[in-house]
Amino acid sequence: xxxxxxxxxxxxxxxxxxxxxxxxxxxxxxxxxxxxxxxxxxxxxxxxxxxxxxxxxxxxxxxxxxxxxxxxxxxxxxxxxxxxxxxxxxxxxxxxxxxxxxxxxxxxxxxxxxxxxxxxxxxxxxxxxxxxxxxxxxxxxxxxxxxxxxxxxxxxxxxxxxxxxxxxxxxxxxxxxxxxxxxxxxxxxxxxxxxxxxxxxxxxxxxxxxxxxxxxxxxxxxxxxxxxxxxxxxxxxxxxxxxxxxxxxxxxxxxxxxxxxxxxxxxxxxxxxxxxxxxxxxxxxxxxxxxxxxxxxxxxxxxxxxxxxxxxxxxxxxxxxxxxxxxxxxxxxxxxxxxxxxxx
Amino acid sequence: xxxxxxxxxxxxxxxxxxxxxxxxxxxxxxxxxxxxxxxxxxxxxxxxxxxxxxxxxxxxxxxxxxxxxxxxxxxxxxxxxxxxxxxxxxxxxxxxxxxxxxxxxxxxxxxxxxxxxxxxxxxxxxxxxxxxxxxxxxxxxxxxxxxxxxxxxxxxxxxxxxxxxxxxxxxxxxxxxxxxxxxxxxxxxxxxxxxxxxxxxxxxxxxxxxxxxxxxxxxxxxxxxxxxxxxxxxxxxxxxxxxxxxxxxxxxxxxxxxxxxxxxxxxxxxxxxxxxxxxxxxxxxxxxxxxxxxxxxxxxxxxxxxxxxxxxxxxxxxxxxxxxxxxxxxxxxxxxxxxxxxxx
Numbered sequence: 001x002x003x004x005x006x007x008x009x010x011x012x013x014x015x016x017x018x019x020x021x022x023x024x025x026x027x028x029x030x031x032x033x034x035x036x037x038x039x040x041x042x043x044x045x046x047x048x049x050x051x052x053x054x055x056x057x058x059x060x061x062x063x064x065x066x067x068x069x070x071x072x073x074x075x076x077x078x079x080x081x082x083x084x085x086x087x088x089x090x091x092x093x094x095x096x097x098x099x100x101x102x103x104x105x106x107x108x109x110x111x112x113x114x115x116x117x118x119x120x121x122x123x124x125x126x127x128x129x130x131x132x133x134x135x136x137x138x139x140x141x142x143x144x145x146x147x148x149x150x151x152x153x154x155x156x157x158x159x160x161x162x163x164x165x166x167x168x169x170x171x172x173x174x175x176x177x178x179x180x181x182x183x184x185x186x187x188x189x190x191x192x193x194x195x196x197x198x199x200x201x202x203x204x205x206x207x208x209x210x211x212x213x214x215x216x217x218x219x220x221x222x223x224x225x226x227x228x229x230x231x232x233x234x235x236x237x238x239x240x241x242x243x244x245x246x247x248x249x250x251x252x253x254x255x256x257x258x259x260x261x262x263x264x265x266x267x268x269x270x271x272x273x274x275x276x277x278x279x280x281x282x283x284x285x286x287x288x289x290x291x292x293x294x295x296x297x298x299x300x301x302x303x304x305x306x307x308x309x310x311x312x313x314x315x316x317x318x319x320x321x322x323x324x325x326x327x328x329x330x331x332x333x334x335x336x337x338x339x340x341x342x343x344x
Numbered sequence: 345x346x347x348x349x350x351x352x353x354x355x356x357x358x359x360x361x362x363x364x365x366x367x368x369x370x371x372x373x374x375x376x377x378x379x380x381x382x383x384x385x386x387x388x389x390x391x392x393x394x395x396x397x398x399x400x401x402x403x404x405x406x407x408x409x410x411x412x413x414x415x416x417x418x419x420x421x422x423x424x425x426x427x428x429x430x431x432x433x434x435x436x437x438x439x440x441x442x443x444x445x446x447x448x449x450x451x452x453x454x455x456x457x458x459x460x461x462x463x464x465x466x467x468x469x470x471x472x473x474x475x476x477x478x479x480x481x482x483x484x485x486x487x488x489x490x491x492x493x494x495x496x497x498x499x500x501x502x503x504x505x506x507x508x509x510x511x512x513x514x515x516x517x518x519x520x521x522x523x524x525x526x527x528x529x530x531x532x533x534x535x536x537x538x539x540x541x542x543x544x545x546x547x548x549x550x551x552x553x554x555x556x557x558x559x560x561x562x563x564x565x566x567x568x569x570x571x572x573x574x575x576x577x578x579x580x581x582x583x584x585x586x587x588x589x590x591x592x593x594x595x596x597x598x599x600x601x602x603x604x605x606x607x608x609x610x611x612x613x614x615x616x617x618x619x620x621x622x623x624x625x626x627x628x629x630x631x632x633x634x635x636x637x638x639x640x641x642x643x644x645x646x647x648x649x650x651x652x653x654x655x656x657x658x659x660x661x662x663x664x665x666x667x668x669x670x671x672x673x674x675x676x677x678x679x680x681x682x683x684x685x686x687x688x
Contacts, residue, residue, distance in 0.1 A: 008448055017503050019499070022502070022503070022506075023506055024506070024510070024527050024531075026510055026513070026524045026527060026528075027524075028510055028513060028517045028519075029509065029510050029513035029514075030512070030513050032505070032506065032509045053510055055493065059401075075429050094464050094465075094468060097460075097461070097464060098460075098461035100465060102399075109535050116441075116442075117441070117442035117461070117512050118509065118512060120438050120441060120442060120464060120467075121438075121442075121505050121508055121512070123464075123468075124438065124467075124471070124501070124505045125502060125505045127468070127501075128498045128501035128502045128505065129502070131475060131494075131498040131501075132495065132499070135491060135495050135498070138491070139491050141486040143490075146487075146491075147479060147482070147483050147490075148519075150475075150479055150494070151476065151479050154472045154475040154476050154479070155363070155472075155475075155476070157468070157471075157472035158363050158469060158472045158473070158476075159366070161376070161465050161469045161472065162366075162367055162368070162469075163466045163467055165373065165374055165376045165465050166368075166370055167464065168372050168374070168462060169370070169372060169373035169374050170372075170373075171371075173372045180370045180371075183368050183370060184370075188367075203681050215629075242534075261421075285468070337424070
């Protein structure tokens with residue numbers, strides 16, 4: 001895994017450095033490409049090397065391993081994997097502004113350090129850089145396949161933005177159904193993992209039929225990942241997640257635990273839960289504790305664990321349905337297994 | 345011009361409607377594609393058709409006419425012209441958030457109606473849509489030319505973001521030189537007009553050499569356009585510009601008039617001008633009036649008029665340097681002439 005990550009980081013770095021070389025020296029101006037390197041974990045707030053990387057890089061890894069599973073080599077997937085990770089990070093920077101999140105990966109978010117306006121720029125820059133990485137990938141393919149890689153990448157962007165639009169819309173709604181929640185996370189999270197697996201197969205030269213099965217696998221894995229995230233957002237260990245216990249409750253996020261709770265709660269409890277959403281602010285610790293007690297009372301943790309388990313099993317099944325030799329798919333299986341037991 | 349605009353609007357509409365068809369029906373969610381149509385002037389705040397279009401569409405028109413000047417037809421340039429206008433509007437939506445601008449084209453800005461978070465999404469969506477339009481354009485060209493069209497589009501995006509980074513950085517600087525200002529507007533404004541002229545020529549099949557001269561023309565026109573904008577931002581007629589008289593002064597923008605004033609002012613006046621920048625808020629009417637008086641005292645309006653005139657003449661000269669028959673370049677000349685006398 002070390003060398004796979006190295007290939008991904010190098011591809012991202014190359015794309016960023018080419019453009020950073022064009023940035024004019026104007027005294028007092030924010031070095032925006034350094035801000036991107038901060039977000040990606042390469043530099044600290046004073047723009048000094050951190051010596052470590054950050055982020056799980058799970059999406060580009062999925063792409064690389066889909067490529068080898070489909071009969072290609074890592075190297076063939078390096079540019080498109082970099083494009084996927086750059087794209088993902090563009091959405092993270094903008095999400096953090098929208099959600100007013102102060103920390104990410106145990107460090108202050110870009111907007112928290114440099115303000116909303118420059119954080120919007122940082123996200124926009126990563127979007128453009130992601131396209132340039134994807135163009136490198138496309139230029140190594142036969143023309144029609146290259147164009148498909150690019151079209152689908154941008155359709156995926158629109159689906160992700162739609163997911164974020166829904167997520168934000170849910171904040172001011174009293175009634176959000178589980179169905180609506182799954183429509184939202186399918187777009188916000190699973191479309192990009194579907195793309196990562198699909199694109200890995202495509203650059204390896206897979207047929208449309210095989211690539212579509214890779215997309216199904218990636219989509220299933222993305223759904224499992226997001227529901228697991230929702231689990232950790234309530235019951236995760238603060239030391240592992242980097243977030244306070246019950247953080248999603250405090251922030252009044254309509255994540256899956258709360259939607260399951262609403263389905264199960266008595267009318268009185270349900271009315272009280274909804275009343276907490278009408279607050280303009282984060283919830284106080286007493287209210288969060290009362291929500292945690294209700295979640296325990298209605299057995300929501302067990303239901304969440306069951307759902308997380310079922311969705312990971314579904315991803316495994318989709319992997320089996322690729323119909324590829326087990327030694328080719330083993331590295332992908334390792335991703336599923338690692339994600340299924342993650343605690344942060 | 346009517347039918348040229350029609351071609352551009354139709355191409356933009358087609359790209360948007362294809363993706364809007366994928367947006368899920370979830371009760372209570374913001375119809376984000378309608379928000380884009382609002383921004384583009386097609387719908388009102390209640391998402392009812394306005395019956396009119398809005399925006400000058402000057403960049404896509406430049407692209408269409410560059411295409412015909414280089415020997416192509418309008419239709420060849422429709423997709424890339426649409427991509428350029430969608431891209432431009434993505435930057436406008438994000439700029440309006442960053443600048444806290446309440447109105448654009450005499451209507452409330454997207455963030456002012458739907459909030460910052462959804463406005464960030466709206467800009468991101470237009471960015472993705474712009475790429476999809478550019479992919480349509482690229483798919484009609486020989487592969488290498490298509491890839492060049494796309495690479496350069498995304499390099500242009502990065503230059504525009506860099507320009508915006510500089511512009512925002514200038515807000516907190518005491519000393520901004522005219523040189524730094526021109527570096528900033530070359531990126532923020534002139535790179536896209538350069539791309540528009542270059543891309544029009546490229547889709548017409550122009551040689552790299554000829555396309556590069558189109559880019560030089562587009563760049564010169566962009567610089568003239570931006571300096572003219574700075575002129576109108578201080579002395580423009582509110583009825584024409586849709587902004588209050590002296591609006592750029594009120595908002596403490598370090599536009600060219602104020603930089604020229606700083607060069608010419610006495611040390612005392614200069615110190616006073618700089619002191620106004622330290623305010624956290626927009627300037628009050630009395631301070632704006634005093635700045636207008638200083639601009640008059642130091643003859644800045646005449647200097648600005650001279651600069652606007654000189655930059656438009658430079659654009660005309662670049663147009664002549666294309667070395668094309670006058671009947672082919674006449675529609676481009678008409679753009680330069682119309683822009684040179686615009687009052688809003």
